[in-house]
Amino acid sequence: MAQPQTDSRFFSAPSRPSRDSAEQFARGLKGFTIAAVIGVIITGLLIFWYAPIDADQGMRQKIFYLHVPLAIVALGGFIAGGIMAIQYLRTRDSAWDLRSYVAIHLSLIIGVVVLLTGMIWAKTSWGVLWEWKEPTLVSFLIVFLMYAIYQPMRFAIEDPERQAQTAAVYAIIAGAFVPLNFIAVRLSQSLIHPRVLTATGDNLPSEMRITFYVALIAATLVFIALWKFELVAKSVSMQIKKLNRSAA
């Protein structure tokens, strides 16, 4: 029978043996990494050589191809973290807890880039770094702050089993809040933030649309490659700690 591979001080010992290991996390990592690198290169070429310069915003519109796909990927990562947390509570397999934790951790890092690039775009388009009356900006900040306390909350709990359970419940509630928050923003009146992707379709010319979707695919591939990379690294680190403990 396969031995649990993700046991550590920080992640709960599974009550059921995990079938996952560093080797299983690493499956497809090489393929995703190559695809992500190719995707990023193609996206860069499309952004600066193919997509036309926006007649209204000029060169500054190019931030859109970085800012929006990363925002979508970050929000998707938060939701995925919640779904993986459900899987953890269902199976009690600590590999799902690890998957959820890494997805949220990565989404948080991407969230920092989204906030910073958004502020840069706001500064060059609206003349201000932040607009508190704009629901899109404030709602993303709320989601970001909600997840910013996930890690300190998680590691404030010493008991690994309780830590994983509490983190899973938090990830599920927060993950459910993300689409609700998105719907609320869509229903609200936008102050200055553009609404490019609407229910009736996008308002982009074909070259911009193609570039945007390629950028979105590339951002997703980068996320998956980094997620798998961190999962492998964390899993190996845990196995080494386990070896150290058994050797001591």
Add this chain to the structure above:
Amino acid sequence: MNVLLAADTGGGYVAAAYLIFLVVLLIYVAIMANKLVKMQKTLSEQRKNSDSGD
């Protein structure tokens, strides 16, 4: 060719935004690489200890 970053339409800001993404990505990869180096060292030490034990 539209590759030139025209300063009058926010080219500098565009460069800054993409630079932030690259810097954050590089910091992340550097931290992960550092952790991998540490793991490699620990594994080497453990191998030495197990070899000397034999």
